[in-house]
Amino acid sequence: VVFAESGPDAPLDEIARRAGVGIATLFRRFPNRQALVRAALEQSSVEEVAPAVERAFDDDDPLRALARVLEAAMAATARERHTLAAAKNAGVVIGDVSAPYLESLTLLTCRAQEAGLVRADLVPDDVPRIMAMLAGVIWTVDPESDGWRRYVTLMLDALSPAGASPLPPAVALRVPQPGT
Amino acid sequence: VVFAESGPDAPLDEIARRAGVGIATLFRRFPNRQALVRAALEQSSVEEVAPAVERAFDDDDPLRALARVLEAAMAATARERHTLAAAKNAGVVIGDVSAPYLESLTLLTCRAQEAGLVRADLVPDDVPRIMAMLAGVIWTVDPESDGWRRYVTLMLDALSPAGASPLPPAVALRVPQPGT
Numbered sequence: 001v002v003f004a005e006s007g008p009d010a011p012l013d014e015i016a017r018r019a020g021v022g023i024a025t026l027f028r029r030f031p032n033r034q035a036l037v038r039a040a041l042e043q044s045s046v047e048e049v050a051p052a053v054e055r056a057f058d059d060d061d062p063l064r065a066l067a068r069v070l071e072a073a074m075a076a077t078a079r080e081r082h083t084l085a086a087a088k089n090a091g092v093v094i095g096d097v098s099a100p101y102l103e104s105l106t107l108l109t110c111r112a113q114e115a116g117l118v119r120a121d122l123v124p125d126d127v128p129r130i131m132a133m134l135a136g137v138i139w140t141v142d143p144e145s146d147g148w149r150r151y152v153t154l155m156l157d158a159l160s161p162a163g164a165s166p167l168p169p170a171v172a173l174r175v176p177q178p179g180t
Numbered sequence: 181v182v183f184a185e186s187g188p189d190a191p192l193d194e195i196a197r198r199a200g201v202g203i204a205t206l207f208r209r210f211p212n213r214q215a216l217v218r219a220a221l222e223q224s225s226v227e228e229v230a231p232a233v234e235r236a237f238d239d240d241d242p243l244r245a246l247a248r249v250l251e252a253a254m255a256a257t258a259r260e261r262h263t264l265a266a267a268k269n270a271g272v273v274i275g276d277v278s279a280p281y282l283e284s285l286t287l288l289t290c291r292a293q294e295a296g297l298v299r300a301d302l303v304p305d306d307v308p309r310i311m312a313m314l315a316g317v318i319w320t321v322d323p324e325s326d327g328w329r330r331y332v333t334l335m336l337d338a339l340s341p342a343g344a345s346p347l348p349p350a351v352a353l354r355v356p357q358p359g360t
Binding site: 145 | 313334342350
């Protein structure tokens with residue numbers, strides 16, 4: 001929460017004060033900034049994205065299910081944009097935090113694809129890229145707005161089988177390392 | 181070129197050596213790292229993107245013209261990804277470098293829209309966001325590949341009037357400042 005409100009370089013003593021603990025306690029729980037940032041991202045992922053994923057698998061409209069999870073992920077990305085920047089600055093690899101959610105997103109995409117609601121030429125490696133593309137919009141909208149919603153709809157139109165053009169081949173996914 | 185090959189933190193003496201000048205000459209021409217990074221981006225923009233823009237305005241297929249400029253911009257972004265990272269690290273606002281090119285891209289988008297080849301509900305503020313989304317893909321592909329091409333095609337499908345869904349409203353464009 002402190003990262004979300006005060007920016008990626010929020011001082012550790014402010015974080016401790018807001019958490020109502022001493023700085024010593026903070027350091028005991030999170031031996032370094034990386035551990036703290038990671039815990040913040042995991043908490044946000046568990047509280048905001050996981051419930052949306054759970055509801056999505058119960059939704060009998062596969063396209064709406066996919067849309068809801070993309071929206072939940074974008075809402076969390078927008079809210080935690082400073083935590084994500086802090087993660088990047090601290091060299092935290094966010095891959096492990098986002099992996100379970102990306103896996104669910106891939107399953108939901110396949111389900112929509114099998115129902116003929118998503119273009120047949122989409123492959124699993126496209127899914128993290130679709131998220132990367134959507135995340136690219138976050139910094140171009142007022143942080144308090146949900147202006148990113150327009151681009152989720154635009155992306156869902158890209159995924160639609162209607163009028164789908166032949167796509168160039170998908171190259172292997174490269175996992176970016178911090179600092180590259 | 182040195183940024184492109186050696187990464188965003190290329191030492192200034194390597195840059196001077198590769199340019200065949202002394203470090204004193206380098207500092208005389210570029211008083212700081214920001215000026216150097218900016219010049220590198222401007223050179224790449226003038227050499228790689230500007231000719232594609234010029235050809236595009238002569239192309240009588242507005243959609244192909246738009247695609248060619250997106251591709252040229254993506255090729256330049258991929259090649260200069262380290263320079264762009266260096267720009268970010270050095271706090272260089274790349275807005276002024278990309279502004280003339282984004283303006284041309286907006287004109288080309290409008291031309292394709294008037295020809296009925298791009299969805300009618302696209303607005304000028306969407307154009308830099310489309311580029312931001314595409315740029316989000318760069319770090320997910322092997323830097324030597326042109327794996328980003330697949331996502332240019334996917335994005336062009338999103339822009340197609342065929343099967344376009346109603347879009348949520350476009351919020352005002354926010355120009356990201358370095359370090360935010």
